[in-house]
Amino acid sequence: MTAVADSPETGPSRTAKGAVFDRGFEYLCFAAATLLLTALGGLIISLAIGGWPAFAKFGPAFFVTSTWDPVGEVYGASGAIVGTLVSSALALVFALPLAMGVAIFLVELCPVPLRRPIGTAVELLAGIPSIVYGMWGLFVFAPWFAKHIQLPIMGAAPPGSLWETITTGIPNGTGILAASAILAIMILPFIAATLRELLLTIPPAVRESAYGLGSTTFEVIRKVSLPYVRTGTVGAVMLGLGRALGETMAVTFIIGNSHGFPTSIFASGSTIASTIANEFAEATSDMHTAALIALGLVLFIITFAVLALARLLIGREAYK
Amino acid sequence: MTPGAPRLTRRIAEVGFLAFCWAATALALIALAAILWSLLSQGVGGLNLKVFTMSTPAPGSEGGLLNAILGSLAMCILAMIGAVAVGMMAGTWLSEFAKESHYGKVVRFVNDVLLSAPSILVGLFVYELLVRPMKGFSGYAGALALSLLAMPVIVRTTEDVLRLQPTALREASVALGAPVWRTIMAVIWKSARGGMLTGALLAFARISGETAPLLFTALNNQFLSFDLGRPTANLPVVIFNFALSAQDNWRRLAWVGAMLIAVAVLAVTIIARLSTREPKRS
Numbered sequence: 031m032t033a034v035a036d037s038p039e040t041g042p043s044r045t046a047k048g049a050v051f052d053r054g055f056e057y058l059c060f061a062a063a064t065l066l067l068t069a070l071g072g073l074i075i076s077l078a079i080g081g082w083p084a085f086a087k088f089g090p091a092f093f094v095t096s097t098w099d100p101v102g103e104v105y106g107a108s109g110a111i112v113g114t115l116v117s118s119a120l121a122l123v124f125a126l127p128l129a130m131g132v133a134i135f136l137v138e139l140c141p142v143p144l145r146r147p148i149g150t151a152v153e154l155l156a157g158i159p160s161i162v163y164g165m166w167g168l169f170v171f172a173p174w175f176a177k178h179i180q181l182p183i184m185g186a187a188p189p190g191s192l193w194e195t196i197t198t199g200i201p202n203g204t205g206i207l208a209a210s211a212i213l214a215i216m217i218l219p220f221i222a223a224t225l226r227e228l229l230l231t232i233p234p235a236v237r238e239s240a241y242g243l244g245s246t247t248f249e250v251i252r253k254v255s256l257p258y259v260r261t262g263t264v265g266a267v268m269l270g271l272g273r274a275l276g277e278t279m280a281v282t283f284i285i286g287n288s289h290g291f292p293t294s295i296f297a298s299g300s301t302i303a304s305t306i307a308n309e310f311a312e313a314t315s316d317m318h319t320a321a322l323i324a325l326g327l328v329l330f331i332i333t334f335a336v337l338a339l340a341r342l343l344i345g346r347e348a349y350k
Numbered sequence: 351m352t353p354g355a356p357r358l359t360r361r362i363a364e365v366g367f368l369a370f371c372w373a374a375t376a377l378a379l380i381a382l383a384a385i386l387w388s389l390l391s392q393g394v395g396g397l398n399l400k401v402f403t404m405s406t407p408a409p410g411s412e413g414g415l416l417n418a419i420l421g422s423l424a425m426c427i428l429a430m431i432g433a434v435a436v437g438m439m440a441g442t443w444l445s446e447f448a449k450e451s452h453y454g455k456v457v458r459f460v461n462d463v464l465l466s467a468p469s470i471l472v473g474l475f476v477y478e479l480l481v482r483p484m485k486g487f488s489g490y491a492g493a494l495a496l497s498l499l500a501m502p503v504i505v506r507t508t509e510d511v512l513r514l515q516p517t518a519l520r521e522a523s524v525a526l527g528a529p530v531w532r533t534i535m536a537v538i539w540k541s542a543r544g545g546m547l548t549g550a551l552l553a554f555a556r557i558s559g560e561t562a563p564l565l566f567t568a569l570n571n572q573f574l575s576f577d578l579g580r581p582t583a584n585l586p587v588v589i590f591n592f593a594l595s596a597q598d599n600w601r602r603l604a605w606v607g608a609m610l611i612a613v614a615v616l617a618v619t620i621i622a623r624l625s626t627r628e629p630k631r632s
Contacts, residue, residue: 048529048531048532049529049530051529051531052529052530052531054531055530055531055534056443056447056530056531058439059439059440059442059443059446059447060443060447061439062435062436062437062438062439062440062442062443063439063440063443063444063448063457064457065436065440066436066440066457066460066461066464066501066502066505067456067457067460069464069498069501070460070463070464070467072475072479073467073471073472073475076474076475076478076479077471077474077475077478079478080474080478127370127374128374128377128378129374130374131370131371131372131373131374131375132371132374132375132378134371135371135372135374135375136375138371139368139371139372140375148375148379150620150623151378151379151382152375152378152379152382153619153623154382154616154619154620155378155381155382157555157615157616157619158382158385158559158612158615158616159558159559159560159561159586159611159612159615160559160560160561160562161559161561161586161589161590161608161611162385162389162559162608162611162612163385164590164593165589165593165604165605165608166384166385166388166389168593169388169392169593170384170388215378215381218378219378222378246360246361246363246364247364247367247368248363248364248367248368249360249364251367269466272466273466275468276466276467276468276469276470276471277468278468278469278470278561278562279561279562279586279590283593283594303468303470303562306470306474307470307562307565310474310477310565310566311565311566311569322474323474323478326470326471326474329468329470329471330467330468330471333466333467333468334463334467337462337463337466338463341459341462
């Protein structure tokens, strides 16, 4: 320390006042970030430990049998697993085209002054709490659904056909299809919002050249815009699917809550989340609790796979 | 469409497509309007002073939602305090310290997973963590579950907003002799507070209507209680129990509760949205 007493590395005069806390502050932030990791790890471990008795007792049969009998202590998850997958898949089938329509409308067709109000309105649809969807679904939507959709479809089915088999049910408006319809309304805004963000990333020059060549809006969307955002769209779809898979309260209200395999689209069924919501607080035996937690772990694995895939696909493109 | 495709086909496809887009948007707006209309038409009728001054009633008697509203507020506020503290620090770490490090990417991914994990699983986790060892449902357990749901939202928005702050701002502060921690707290956080507030509001909107994780953490309580160490009444679970009951007065209260919750959540969402910028076409 001879000539350059004030070089950055050496002179204490160059250290800012209070810099001793820098380390501490960084560690504090680091600890908070690590807490997130701990939370996820803890969640997985606690589900695994809590569900272990059920996995140990029933083995692979837990996944392939559909008997759910709390009295006889026999639990098979396949009814709930199939119910979850079918209701979410159907919801996606309804929601995807509509969400595309909404996103394209907001980006391409909407008069500019209306863009923000309509965009906000669609986002509000995403903000409505799940339990409100549930109540509305059961008391308002289900009667309407029974009268205007379920009865006509059931009436139109020719007797003895496959069509009749998959549309039998009690015409009260609850069941798998009704739950899917509510789910579709719930995930529509999520998919639409992501798609809209994606469509906004397309450089104007690309679209304008397509228009310049004489394309119609439909052709621009189909041949230029959608191919441009293809992977991101798959990601958006997966995010919507993730939402639908884990959705609890709305489904609990309207799916009918019966165990076993759903045999028709109007039959009542159950999903993993609805089973847990209905039975967990009242589970009496330890095995019942363990079986429900094991169901939870299955749900976590399904949603995790879907979400990881979504992040992977979106990450490549518009995300960030 | 190939160049030689007949004009008429193209016209029809175009008109059909545009009509579909309009119809899809109309359908979404109709759904929103229908939900709000049922809430208002069913909820306003049951709205009176008793809702805010009396606790949840026994079957057939009169009552209100006071205990549920207070319980929900207490749990949400407690949850938000924890979530904001941890979420802000974690978001700051991701934005200011993690850079492109490997661990930073892992934490970011974990946060995304938490952000989209089904809320009922968070409830199961807290049940295993707190309720089972302590042998009892409690308001604290409910608050922890809500906190875990709010946290990832705050982490995400904090990181996003902090990243938007110009590097020059940091450099200017450090050049004036401020240590890093003061630079972040007094300059970066301050300049980003609008966006961070939006994130907190959105997180609050998310947890205030959340039902599933409370079913087996906070459970419910028929009476007014300020002891969060015991089962605590909360609006969402009361709505759930009352809506599915056969009692007329319970159902009416469920609609009132649903309306209150929806109005609160939507108001918070709108306030949060108004403060953010509309995305522009690039």
